[in-house]
Each structure stands twice: as C-alpha cells, then as structure tokens.
Amino acid sequence: MQIMKPQAGLYVTLEKGGYIKRNLITNSGEKELPRTTIKDEIIEFSELNFGPYSQVVDYIQEIADEIITEGKEKPTEADYKYFDRFISTTFALLGELMETSPITAVLTEASIEDSMPICDYSIEYIEIAKFAIIERLREIIDFNLFINDTFYNIYTKNTIDEDGEHYFLSQVMFKQELTFDGKLTARYFFRNLTEYYVFLLMQFLSAKPKITRCECCGRYFVPKTSKATKYCDRFLQGDKTCKDLAPSLKHKMMVRTDKVVEAFDRAKRKMYRRYERNEGKIYMPPKGITYEEFYVWNDAATEARDKYLRGELSEEDALKIIEGDD
Numbered sequence: 001m002q003i004m005k006p007q008a009g010l011y012v013t014l015e016k017g018g019y020i021k022r023n024l025i026t027n028s029g030e031k032e033l034p035r036t037t038i039k040d041e042i043i044e045f046s047e048l049n050f051g052p053y054s055q056v057v058d059y060i061q062e063i064a065d066e067i068i069t070e071g072k073e074k075p076t077e078a079d080y081k082y083f084d085r086f087i088s089t090t091f092a093l094l095g096e097l098m099e100t101s102p103i104t105a106v107l108t109e110a111s112i113e114d115s116m117p118i119c120d121y122s123i124e125y126i127e128i129a130k131f132a133i134i135e136r137l138r139e140i141i142d143f144n145l146f147i148n149d150t151f152y153n154i155y156t157k158n159t160i161d162e163d164g165e166h167y168f169l170s171q172v173m174f175k176q177e178l179t180f181d182g183k184l185t186a187r188y189f190f191r192n193l194t195e196y197y198v199f200l201l202m203q204f205l206s207a208k209p210k211i212t213r214c215e216c217c218g219r220y221f222v223p224k225t226s227k228a229t230k231y232c233d234r235f236l237q238g239d240k241t242c243k244d245l246a247p248s249l250k251h252k253m254m255v256r257t258d259k260v261v262e263a264f265d266r267a268k269r270k271m272y273r274r275y276e277r278n279e280g281k282i283y284m285p286p287k288g289i290t291y292e293e294f295y296v297w298n299d300a301a302t303e304a305r306d307k308y309l310r311g312e313l314s315e316e317d318a319l320k321i322i323e324g325d326d
C-alpha cells in the first residue's frame with residue numbers, strides 16, 4: 001500500500017482523561033500543538049470574540065457583491081478586478097489568523113480549497129467561488145453562537161436544540177486514519193474548522209458535563225469536582241483567579257439571581273434569535289440584525305456586565321446599555 005502524501009489539516013488523537021493530542025499539518029510539515037482537554041478547548045472557543053473577524057467577513061461580502069455574474073456569458077474586466085480583490089482580502093485575513101490561531105487559518109483554507117471548482121475563470125467558477133468562500137468564512141461564527149446557546153441551555157437545564165435543527169448533534173461522519181507499526185493508532189483528520197468543533201462538542205456533551213456560572217465573573221465553567229463550586233479558575237487580576245479574589249470582593253452578590261446578569265442573558269438570547277432570523281437572507285425582516293450589529297451590541301453589553309460585576313458601573317447604567325432601547 002502506498003503512503004499518502006500529507007495534506008494540510010489537523011490530526012486529533014483522543015487520550016485518557018478527556019485529553020486530546022493535536023498535530024497540525026501545514027505546507028512546512030507537521031507540528032504538534034500543546035496538549036489540551038476537550039473541555040478547555042471548547043470553552044476557550046465559546047469565549048472567542050468574533051467581532052473583528054465578522055467585520056472583515058462583512059467587508060469581503062461587500063467586495064463579492066460587486067461581482068455581478070447573473071445573465072452574463074463572460075466576466076468583465078471589472079468582475080476580474082473585484083474577484084482578485086475578493087480572493088486577496090480573503091487570503092490576507094487567513095494570513096493574519098495564522099499568527100494568532102493557526103488551526104483556524106489552516107482548516108478554513110483547507111475547507112475553501114475543498115469546496116472550490118477547477119479554476120478556469122469562467123462565470124460559473126466565479127459564481128461558485130463567491131458563495132463557497134463566504135459560506136466557509138461564516139459558518140464558524142454561526143457555530144460559535146450555537147455553542148454559547150448550548151452552554152446556556154445546559155446551565156438552565158433547557159433542552160439542547162429543541163427544534164431539532166442541528167442534525168450534527170446526533171449523527172455525523174468523520175475521517176479517521178489508522179497507522180500500524182506493531183501497534184494500532186487511530187487519529188481523526190479534519191480539513192474543516194466547524195467539523196473540528198462539532199467533534200469536540202459531541203465529545204464534550206457525551207460526558208454529560210455540569211456547567212456552572214462563576215459567581216464572580218459571570219462566565220461559564222465546568223467544575224472539577226462534584227462539590228459545589230461557586231468560582232472559576234480564570235485569572236481576574238494578575239495571577240489572582242476568581243476563586244482567590246471573590247471572597248474579598250465588595251459586591252459578593254449572587255450572580256445567579258442577579259438582575260443585571262439575568263438581563264444580559266435574556267437580551268443575548270433575544271439578539272441571537274434576531275440574528276438567526278436574518279442569517280443567510282438578503283431580505284432583512286424588521287427585527288433581524290446582521291453579524292456586525294450583533295457583535296457591536298455583544299461587546300458593549302459584555303463590558304457593561306463585567307464592569308457592573310467589578311463594581312465600576314451602577315445597576316441602572318448597566319441595564320441601560322444591556323437592554324438598549326427596545
């Protein structure tokens with residue numbers, strides 16, 4: 001049997017105790033990434049701020065909208081010009097991501113490569129490329145919002161995916177590689193970022209995790225023991241965690257029943273639904289919002305909640321920012 005030429009992508013090996021080993025394959029070879037746990041990786045992903053990223057994606061969408069393919073036999077000079085700009089902006093974004101988040105960059109590029117037709121610069125090629133690239137860039141934002149919604153549902157003991165819209169939570173196929181060198185090793189192979197996180201989410205959910213909200217910073221975490229834990233281990237100030245600082249903090253209030261935190265949750269879910277309604281549609285219903293609007297609100301509201309929890313903002317002022325004017 002022939003050994004296959006290595007393709008860019010990510011290998012994931014499941015290990016004991018919820019650990020994963022990850023090997024990233026790029027054009028310059030294979031590199032082992034720091035070992036992590038499924039839980040840490042999925043929680044870290046849920047906290048990523050996609051605001052700046054979604055702004056760039058919206059900008060790429062604007063460039064794509066300048067390329068008019070309908071009713072044409074051949075692209076015009078202007079179409080080629082915008083198409084070049086569309087591709088180069090996409091690759092500039094991926095290049096920047098390579099610095100901060102190599103997994104995101106490598107898997108997004110791989111999935112774009114996999115969904116592109118053979119390049120012949122025809123109208124059909126440009127049309128397919130336009131939609132495929134935008135779709136690949138956007139799906140990760142959708143999945144990030146979905147994970148946040150899922151955490152909220154676990155925390156509030158709601159049903160996950162009540163409408164049964166997310167088929168991937170019950171069945172999905174992944175590629176697996178087996179190597180034999182006296183001993184058999186199986187590792188999963190990914191060339192799509194969303195699939196990698198779907199995989200992690202399924203592993204995470206199958207462990208039936210308890211999700212708690214930190215009564216100090218208001219963020220989700222999975223308690224290490226079954227003993228009731230109120231505070232998380234995130235660093236709040238320097239090397240001091242919520243657990244270290246919470247007992248001495250002035251506010252000492254119950255985040256769980258706090259008015260501002262509750263208002264934040266309610267508003268975030270409302271905004272998420274509005275965003276979902278608008279997603280992928282050209283026609284925007286009166287209550288629909290775009291990615292950018294969602295993130296502008298999300299940044300301001302999260303900051304208001306955090307400031308309030310640190311005692312730097314009054315309840316009234318925080319609620320004003322979170323609830324906005326509708």
Ligand SMILES: [Zn+2]
Pocket residue numbers: 214215216217218219231232233234242
């Ligand atoms: Zn905390």
